[in-house]
Each structure stands twice: as structure tokens, then as C-alpha cells.
Amino acid sequence: MPGGRAGPGAVTVRPQAMNAELTADERTRILAKTARFNPPPATLPDGRRDLVGLDRGELAAELVALGEKPFRAKQLWHWIYHQGVTDFARMNSIAAPLRARLAESFVIGRPEVATEQTSQDETRKWLFRFRDGQPVETVYIPDPELDRGAVCLSTQVGCTLSCRFCHTGTQNLVRNLGAAEILGQFMAARDSYGEWPSPSDDKPRLLSTIVVMGMGEPLYNYENTAKALRIIMDHEGIGLSRRRITLSTSGVVPLMDRCGTELGVNLAVSLHAVTDELRDEIVPLNRKYPIAELLAACRRYPGASNARRITFEYVMLRGVNDTEAEARELVRLLDGLPAKVNLIPFNPWPGAPYRTSTHEQTAKFAAILNAAGYSSPIRRPRGRDILAACGQLKTDAERPRAADQKAAL
Numbered sequence: 001m002p003g004g005r006a007g008p009g010a011v012t013v014r015p016q017a018m019n020a021e022l023t024a025d026e027r028t029r030i031l032a033k034t035a036r037f038n039p040p041p042a043t044l045p046d047g048r049r050d051l052v053g054l055d056r057g058e059l060a061a062e063l064v065a066l067g068e069k070p071f072r073a074k075q076l077w078h079w080i081y082h083q084g085v086t087d088f089a090r091m092n093s094i095a096a097p098l099r100a101r102l103a104e105s106f107v108i109g110r111p112e113v114a115t116e117q118t119s120q121d122e123t124r125k126w127l128f129r130f131r132d133g134q135p136v137e138t139v140y141i142p143d144p145e146l147d148r149g150a151v152c153l154s155t156q157v158g159c160t161l162s163c164r165f166c167h168t169g170t171q172n173l174v175r176n177l178g179a180a181e182i183l184g185q186f187m188a189a190r191d192s193y194g195e196w197p198s199p200s201d202d203k204p205r206l207l208s209t210i211v212v213m214g215m216g217e218p219l220y221n222y223e224n225t226a227k228a229l230r231i232i233m234d235h236e237g238i239g240l241s242r243r244r245i246t247l248s249t250s251g252v253v254p255l256m257d258r259c260g261t262e263l264g265v266n267l268a269v270s271l272h273a274v275t276d277e278l279r280d281e282i283v284p285l286n287r288k289y290p291i292a293e294l295l296a297a298c299r300r301y302p303g304a305s306n307a308r309r310i311t312f313e314y315v316m317l318r319g320v321n322d323t324e325a326e327a328r329e330l331v332r333l334l335d336g337l338p339a340k341v342n343l344i345p346f347n348p349w350p351g352a353p354y355r356t357s358t359h360e361q362t363a364k365f366a367a368i369l370n371a372a373g374y375s376s377p378i379r380r381p382r383g384r385d386i387l388a389a390c391g392q393l394k395t396d397a398e399r400p401r402a403a404d405q406k407a408a409l
């Protein structure tokens, strides 16, 4: 949009409330609205309950309801989350009669693997299907320099936000994923690579980090995402440290504080523009939480430090957001923040409205950031041949029309 937007330096600070706390009314309204997008119940048609996704207290309560002592929960936890076992018959520290009773009442579920594709560059993408048939995509991205990589988890089927560079953003929100479904993606990925049991030492693992950057805005499904991550971080189970988990948000300011205080995971922010005028268009959530509010939330993010920098993601769009003046404005905006910037060459998808910046322009942009002391790696596109690269995920899931939902009841 040449000439159609304010130049760098024209960051608008809107007169919006700077208080990030939700009022009781806002909270009630948001909870009522999100309930419409809840995942299906965790019980199978045959009445057995899926144990994956229960926290320790809930697991103990299920066992007590079965007439067992709560300490059994610790044993089960170990089998489910440390050993990765899905069959009660293999739990040889539990007496055979109890194993049989557990199998009558419970299952240890996994999402169904609808498709699994591996890219020429070893990136692997799964289309997982959940109990109600809804699909999401999950990606494993190996690090080309190290013997390990990151699993990119989805948190919603579709998305409410319509970031213009993102393929998922062209799909409506169908529903939120439950904690079991978010966690289940990682467990199924581990199944795929045979990476059970969890490491008890520093043994190298391929699936060694998690990025919550797949389909959906995780902070718009905060409770389920937080529960899944707590289970993943539990040191007697999967045991992945919070330092190995990065949650990416488009900037849901009121929940960024909670995420930092309650989970303490690394934060990544989808920034992509340095003026509100342009960011309103590329990341429409900016109309609600403009750049100044977003950066204020970053400045107070608990745990951010030079050792644990906030990652700012910046997708390079040719002729849209990639001038040297914009790079200098980005330096100004980030001043004083423990930050690094990931420059992401735009990954095209069918019908995408953008082209990626030239390599020369991206290098110039990076040089300005680097000179100012901000580490600014240019992300190498991964898995483009299987549409697994950043911003390319999309399924054909659609939310059933209200009439269809009623008819199905």
C-alpha cells in the first residue's frame, strides 16, 4: 500500500484504558461466550473416561470414585506421562485385577493420526483428528544445526483472529481444544518418534522444545492451554522445563500478565508492524490492544530478562512492512526491552495477498536490528513443500450451522 499508511515514527498511542485487569462483568461475558466453543466431553460413547488431560487432583478423584486409594494416582501419572503407556495391561507395577478394572472404566487417549507427512527438510506435519471428528495440524520442526527440534502445538480448531498473512486466519473458529487435545498432540508426536519414556537426565531428545504457535490464539483458550502446559511441565511426567516452552500471542494484553505469572513460559509476540495503522490491518487484534499497550505488557512480563528474552515475530512482507525506516522504528519501540526479533520470510499459501520481501531487503532490515544490539535471525523456511511452514496451517474444518447442531442433539 505505497503511500497509504503513516510512516515509521507515527506510532499512535490511543486513549484506551491502560489497566489490563478484567472487570467481573467482562470476565463473565467472556466465559459465557467461550463456553459456546468448548471441546466435547472426555467420555467415550461406551462410558469410559479419557484420563489424559486430568490434573493430579482430578486423577486422584477418579480413582477414589472407583474405591481406590488416592496414591494410585501417582502410579498412573508415571505410566501415562513418563512411560507414555496407553494400555493398562502394560502397567506392571499395578496388580492385574486393578488393571482390568481401570480398563473397564478408563482409556488413555490419543488423537487419531489422519495424515502424517514428512518434508524434504525433515519437518513433519500431522493432521490429528479428535473424538468429534474435528482436525488440527501439528508440526515438528527439526533444528538443522542441532540433533533436536520443536513441536508446534495448536490450541484451537480455526481462529477468531484474521491475521492477514496467516492461512489459519482465513478459517473461522470452530472450537477450542481441550487440555487433553493440546497435550495429546505432543504425546502423539512422541509416539511417532518413539520418544518414551521421558528422559530422567540430559539424554538428547529430538522433541526437546514446544512452541505454542500453531493454529489458534492460545490466550483466547487460556485455561485449557495452561492446564496442558502444567501437565507437560510436571517433573514426574513429561517434565519439560518452562524454559523449553514458548507461547506465542498476537497480543491479548489482559492475559499476558497471567501467562507470565502463572506459567512462567517464554513469550513470543506476533508484532509484524511498527505503526498502529498498518498493524490494525495485518493483525486486526491491534484495534483492541494497540502497540503501546502491547509493549507495556511485554515490559512487565514476569521473568523476562536478558537471559530470557521476549521474541518478537516479524513476517517480512514485500513493500508492506520491510523498509529500513521501519527497522529503525522497531529499534526505537523495543528500546529497553530484553528482546530478540525473528524475521520470518513470508510463506505463501493459495490466495495469499502478500509476497515475501527480497533477501537483500530482509538482510538490510536485519542489519539495522543487529547493529542496535537485537539478535535478529532470519528464519529459514521449513516444511514449505507440505504447507507446514509458519502461517501456512489450515484445515477444512467448519463450524456446524446452529440448525445442524440442534438437529444432531
Ligand code: SF4
Pocket (backbone or CB within 6 Å): 159, 160, 161, 162, 163, 166, 167, 168, 169, 170, 214, 215, 216, 217, 250, 270
Ligand atoms: S497468526 Fe495465529 S492468531 Fe493470527 S490468525 Fe493465524 S492462528 Fe490466528
